[in-house]
Amino acid sequence: MSIERPSNHDFPSEAEGMDLVYCRPETLTDLPFHYCPGCSHSVVHRVLMEVVDELNIQDKTIGVAPVGCSVFAYHYMNVDMQEAAHGRATAVATGIKRVLPDRFVFSYQGDGDLAAIGTAETIHTVNRGENILMVFINNGIYGMTGGQMAPTTLVGQVTTTSPYGRQVEFAGHPIKIADMLTQLPGAYYVTRQAVHNPNGVRKLKKALTKSFQYQKEGKGTCFVEVVSNCPSGWKMTPVETVKYLEEQMFPLYPLGDLKKPDGAK
Amino acid sequence: MKEEKNKKGEARLMKGNEALAEAAIRADIDAYFGYPITPQSEILEYLEREIPKRHGLVIQAESEVASINMIYGAAGAGARVMTSSSSPGISLMQEGLSYIASAQLPCLVANVVRGGPGLGTIQPSQGDYFQAVKGGGHGDYHLIVLAPASVQEMADFVFDGFRLAEKYRNPAMILTDGALGQMMEKVILPEEGSLKKVETPWATTGKPASRDHNIITSLFIQPEKMEEVNHELQEKYKKIQSEVRFEEIQIKDAEIVLVAFGLSSRICQKTVDLAREKGLKVGLLRPITLYPFPFKRLNELAEQVNFMMSVEMNAGQMVQDVKLAVEGKVPVYFKGRMGGMIPTPEDVLEEIESVLDNEKVLQD
Amino acid sequence: MIKGTVKIDAKICKGCELCIISCPQDGLGLAAQFNDKGYRYVELIEDNCTGCVNCALVCPEAAITVFRQPKPAKKSVEKK
Structure with missing residues (x-):
């Protein structure tokens, strides 16, 4: 079942008298992203594929796409991929990794997927210490369905299903799932990153590179949360x-490593 | 049960669930993902005990929802995988089965049916017939459904199920029940290693430079494409019709045909004997595959018999397919018990006799 | 200062401006024209690019390619 991809490749590889220092990674397909302008999703896609390129593991990498805006992640990431049901990405990743233990397996999910409907799968995948990378995009909203309240929506934040702001009385508190997961022995590396500025992107890349390295060493689950935006859903x-992000999201979801291996820098 | 690696041909006394589990190992499954539920927990227990000593992989998942999605992932990665559960657990798997059917992945699922609806009872039932043969989850799809009637078939159908699933890239189901799962019978186990592995060039195993990336998905957002995929599935289901299997007992001169699958067909065999002793020409047609269903054969038999009777452990589910098959040529009656109760051979004979009495009254 | 330059694929740029706020040289700006998708795309408006890569790092469209003048040959004293 092939997918038609209009090629829109227009990326020069040379400029007069200069060295190429940065270009679109090879493992990203030529297809232009369908995401809204400014969306963090495609930054994370790109960085993930940059890491796959640099580690030279395209032929050993298998990804699992979620349900949400990034449901079509497999259109952009030129690696073998499976599309999971809502919430089930880590169970699917478990199935893949268990029968192909020498491959690099990652799951990619949003907050509704990972921290609401898929909470059981999330917790038990980490609890088994599945030797995979879990990428978690936390933008506090259901983007694809039109901006509804997510489990990670901030208290008071306005969404289409919390039009007067999220009220704890009815919706509980925003769930800090990464913090919860640090309690599980199966979690080897838990970190929270963001791509709101160039340094954030650099740090994310380091975190993803380390995660694949740990996976190669069979260390257990690596969990990389990316506190992300949703310009359309947030109406900004x-x-x-x-x-x-800086003023509202990071105070609740502070960036940095939440759990790192003993002795790691 | 200390020596599990018996050679082919040696008869053993085994529980249905254990015969199914042993056959799974002999079918060289790469992985089994399951969750305990009565009356099929012996399958998971047996595999947890045996697989570490032999080959393959077994994981006890956190739920049936997780296990069917692990099946999706592993099957998509080209592995031979199976799971099993009982009715409430199979309900939880329906979402995953719909995705698996749409993504066209081969796998085997055993449903050791118990009485329902709801949490129901742990006693045997055939109340999941509709769910098994009509799709079960959302969308237009079918599972290939095999209905064993003996411990021997509990083992054999693991091989048959995988053969069909892999041939058609479609999930297959063994629809059995708590009694067949729990009862012990003589079984000659299939030979280990005799089920050849098939090529899976579509699987996600890591993209080499030589091919485009493989994608396992059930998402086709453009309606034109989604319809095309549906056409492809329907074409496949048409082809699967050629795999129909059924067994006929004393059909040749039969004037009355009982239609029953699984455990009820065992009961009806005795009814046939009892009826013949009384001079009633009763025969039995046992569908072995419930999907595909022996519509054609039943339609032919309708030319020969006076009436048919579907005997089931439910409120009357397969009887609807029997009626569709005979196209009104002869009356189709139903005899069933529900909620974990099992009809006796005498109950069925009584029902036949009462139909005959009524017909006589009408004729007089 | 090291000289660099960027090539921005105007066809896929969505004009989100994240690169503009990331550029330490304030060298990027929105074009007056629209691309086929209807976005005002980003272009290099100043000749002061250092090839720092910041814009490319934050670009959600992976639309920016960055070039830099080769560094002068390393001095021999840099040897360990």
Whole structure:
């Protein structure tokens, strides 16, 4: 079942008298992203594929796409991929990794997928210490279905299903799933990153590289949360989302390693 | 049960669930993902005990939802995989089965049916017939459904199930029940290693430079494409019709035909004997595959017999397919018990006699 | 200062401006024109690019390719 991909490749590889220092990774397909302007999803896609390129593991990498805006992640990532049901990505990844233990397996999920409907799968996958990388995009909203409240939506945050702001009385508190997962012995590396500025992107890349390295060493589950934006769902310009992330999201979801291996830098 | 690696041909006394589990190992499954539920927990227990000593992999998942999605992942990665459960657990798997059917992945699922609806009872039932043969989850799809009637078939159908699943890239189900799972009978186990592995060039095993990346998905957002995929599935189901299997007992001169599968067909065999002793020309047709269903054969038999009677351990499910098959040529009656109760051979004979009495009254 | 340059694929740029706020040289700006998708795309408006890569790192479309002048040959004293 092949997917038609209009090629839109227009990426020059040379400029007069200069060295190429940065270009679109090879393992990203040529297809232009369908995401809204300024969305973090495609940044994370790109960085993930950059890491696959640099580690030279395209032929050994298998990804699992979620249900949500990134449901079509497999259109962009030029690695073998499976599309899972909502919430089930880590169970699917478990199935793949268990029968192909020498491959690099990652799951990619949003907050509704990983921290609401798939909570059981999330916790038990980590609890088994499945030797996979779990990428978690936390933007506090259901983007694809039109901006509804997510388990990670901030208290008071307005969404289409919390039009007066999230109220604890009815919706409980935003769930800090990464913090919960650190309690499980199966979690080897748990970190929270963001791609709101160039340094954030650099740090994410390091975190993903380390995660694949740990997976190669069979260390257990690596969990990389990326606190992300949703310009359309938040009803902001992409530039405004950077401010919102810094002022509203990061205080609740502070960036940095939540659990790192003993002796790791 | 200390020596599990018996050679082919040696008869053993085994529980249905254990025969199924042993056959799974002999079918060289790469992995089994399951969750305990009565009356099929012996399958998971047996595999947890045996697989570490032999070959393959077994994982006890956190739920049936997780196990069927592990099946999806592993089957998509080209592995031979199976799971099993009983009715409430199979309900939880329906979402995953719909995805697996749409993504066209081969796998085997055993449903050791218990009485329902709801949490129901742990006693045997055939109440999941509709769920098994009509799809079960959302969308237009079918499972290939095999209905064993003996411990021997509990073992054999593991091989047959995988053969069909892999031939058609479609999930297959063994639809059995708590009694067949729990009862012990003589069984000659299939030979280990005799089920050849098939090529899976579509599987996600890591993309080499020589091919495009493989994608396992059930998402086809454009309606034109989604319809095309549906056409492809329907074409496949048409082809699967050629795999129909059934067994006929004393059909040749039969004027009355009982239609029953699985455990009820065992009961009806005795009814046939009892009826013949009384001079009633009763025969039995046992569908072995419930999907595909022997519509054609039943339609032919309708030319020969006076009436048919579907005997089931439910409120009357397969009887609807029998009626569709005979196209109104002859009356189709139903005899069933529900909720974990099992009809006796005498109950069925009584029902036949009462139909005959009524017909006589009508004729007089 | 090391000189660099960027090539931005105007066809796929969505004008989100994240690169503009990431550029330490304030060298990027929105074009007056629209691309086929209807976005005002980003272009290099100043000749002061250092090839720092920041814009490319934050670009959600992976639309930016970065070039830099080769560094002068390393001095021999840099040897360990």
